[in-house]
Amino acid sequence: EIMLTQSPATLSLSPGERATLSCRASQSISVHLAWYQQKPGQAPRLLIYDASNRATGIPARFSGSGSGTDFTLTISSLEPEDFAVYHCQQHSDWLTFGGGTKVEIK
Amino acid sequence: QVQLQESGPGLVKPSQTLSLTCTVSGGSISSRNYYWSWIRQPAGKGLEWIGRFYTSGSTNYNPSLKSRVTISMDTSKNQFSLKVTSVIAADTAVYYCARGTPMGARYYFDYWGQGTLVTVSS
Numbered sequence: 001e002i003m004l005t006q007s008p009a010t011l012s013l014s015p016g017e018r019a020t021l022s023c024r025a026s027q028s029i030s031v032h033l034a035w036y037q038q039k040p041g042q043a044p045r046l047l048i049y050d051a052s053n054r055a056t057g058i059p060a061r062f063s064g065s066g067s068g069t070d071f072t073l074t075i076s077s078l079e080p081e082d083f084a085v086y087h088c089q090q091h092s093d094w095l096t097f098g099g100g101t102k103v104e105i106k
Numbered sequence: 107q108v109q110l111q112e113s114g115p116g117l118v119k120p121s122q123t124l125s126l127t128c129t130v131s132g133g134s135i136s137s138r139n140y141y142w143s144w145i146r147q148p149a150g151k152g153l154e155w156i157g158r159f160y161t162s163g164s165t166n167y168n169p170s171l172k173s174r175v176t177i178s179m180d181t182s183k184n185q186f187s188l189k190v191t192s193v194i195a196a197d198t199a200v201y202y203c204a205r206g207t208p209m210g211a212r213y214y215f216d217y218w219g220q221g222t223l224v225t226v227s228s
Contacts, residue, residue, distance in 0.1 A: 001169070034214045043202055043218035044153070050210035087153055091212040094168070097153040 002026050004088050004098035012106040019075040021101045023088035028068045032092040035064055035073045038100075039084045047086075048073065078103070108132040110203050110219035117225050118197075124190040124224055128203030135184045136161055141206040141213060144177060144188045146199040147221075154199075158206060159186055193226045200224075 003026040013019055023033065031051040036044035046055040048064035051071055061076040075082055083105050088098040114126035128142070135142060144156040157167035159177045167175050171190070179186045190197060200221040206213035 030211075032212045036215075043204075043221055044215070045218075046214055046216050049214040050212065053210055055209075055214075055216065089153070089214075091214065094166075095155040095158075097155065099152040 002029060002090055002093050002096055004090055004096055006086075006088055006098035006101045008101060009099070010102045010104060012104050013078055014106045015078050015080055017078050019073075019078055019082070019103055021073040021075075021086055021103070023066075023071040023073070023098050025069045025071070025090055025092075027093075029090045029092035031067050032090055033064075033066070033071050034089045034091070035062075036087045036089065037082075037084050038087060044087060075103075108205065108217045110205065110217055112201060112203050112219045112222040114222060114224070116223055117227065118193055119228050120194055120226055121192055124188070124193050124197060124226070126188045126201055126203075126222065126224070127185050128187070128219055130184050130186075130205075135179060135186060136181050138162075139208060142177075142179070142186045143204050143206055143215065145202045145204055145215075146197075147202070148196075148199040153202075156188065156190075156201075195226050198224065198226045 005024045007022045033051045035048040038044040052064045063074045085100045085102045109131045111129045118124045141158045141160045143158040157177045174191045176189045202221045203219045204215040205217040207216045
């Protein structure tokens, strides 16, 4: 089973700041990685697929990069609605999720 | 707009069977391009994929749950279902149904239900 490790567990930032979230795979997954945003009491929402492609309707301030084992989700300038938990998910070998990174207001 | 809605008992006794249904609206569950999945999330923890059902009839399950899980479809009702047998406290979680859609090189989850909390307790 491919393990995904997300870091940091919590990121404390202010609106307008840049957020950089990391997801590391236990073995190479090419670009077969997605990022989801989850707000309290809500289902996850797809942000990025295949490591760097924004899903339909996702603002340009969200961007993804990486390949192989190291991936990054960047939010260029945090809006109030961006404070949430972010999950990465691989679809290279079966399907697994990372433990999540919480982006909280500083 | 595709919508998914989970339903089923919120409380299940240990050793019994957990049964949930996902009703899909705004699109046909028989559409060939998609698969239909169950995913769960214990309180304060990450997401865990349970399994998926392709409209072709094939299924895949998380190896860690495979011996206890069954996913099936009822196309006449536009629903798919999850059964988990011999439940234990560790099966307590919010259960989500979701649609897997081909994007780029793989399938990703573009529509999700709101989730339903299932508690395993006597």
